[in-house]
Amino acid sequence: MKSGPGGAWASFAIIKSSDPSPILLLFLGFMEETQREKYTEKEKISVFNNEFLPHINSMYNFGYRLTLDEDDAKDLVQDTYLKSYRFIESFQKGTNAKAWLFRILKNSFINDYRKKSKEPNKVDYQEVESYYNSDDVDRQITTDLRVESLQDMIGDEISNALNSLDVDFRTVIILCDLEGFKYDEMAKILDIPIGTVRSRLHRARNLLKDKLSVYAKKMGYKNP
């Protein structure tokens, strides 16, 4: 996704002239779901500067945690902001700008970045979710992690453990624990039912604990 200035505009023009793509359908979806707002040019600039740009730190962190690459995160954030301006009329005044931006970034990641990613798909997500929704897993996942061992994790262990989770599990932890989104907001950002958000978060927390437990053992902590 190495688009230069105006890249998003150019790609949108191409999309419009061809069969409906996921990206076009995404934005048509925005327009169907929401009543379109009328903005003057001055209002657009004001919304962009005062409601969208203040979230750039969170957006970049989200982009970085999804791609695990600084350049890709920059491209993703840049692309998201261009799209946010292009489709600003789908943004309803007074609604949650941060959640709207996160949804665009997440969809851009899925539609653009993941397809082009050099990283091979390591796992089939449905397979992973079915596995982690099975009753056996709670019993299998270690519960021997202790608070004392966490207190010594002052380096990159926490960050590495989070980054090592499958991206779908990583995402719900980021949205909930780093950004403080509620179930309904996460459901809209991820296009999944609230029940799935809840179960995915539960599995993600267990997986994270499992990873941290491995680090704790490496650090010499033994099971209680």
Added chain:
Amino acid sequence: MSRPNPFNDSSGKETTCLEMLQAILDGDATEEQQQYFREHMDKCKPCYKSHELNMQIKQLVKSKCCGSHVPPDLVEKIKSQFNSIS
């Protein structure tokens, strides 16, 4: 007579410790539910220990994984692209 559990829904099904803990961790509990859970932890050691561990992980994730600094040129680049199309 024991206090009714504010986590229980209208179906009358009793909410489990795990379900209460998850609502707390996920930030989905009301003030009343949080108060109930605090009192519950005084009597339930497994809940107390699990809450302590999970909250510590949550706080560590927040403190260790929010440090990605936006590259200084990114905001300027976005603003310059924005100015050229607005």
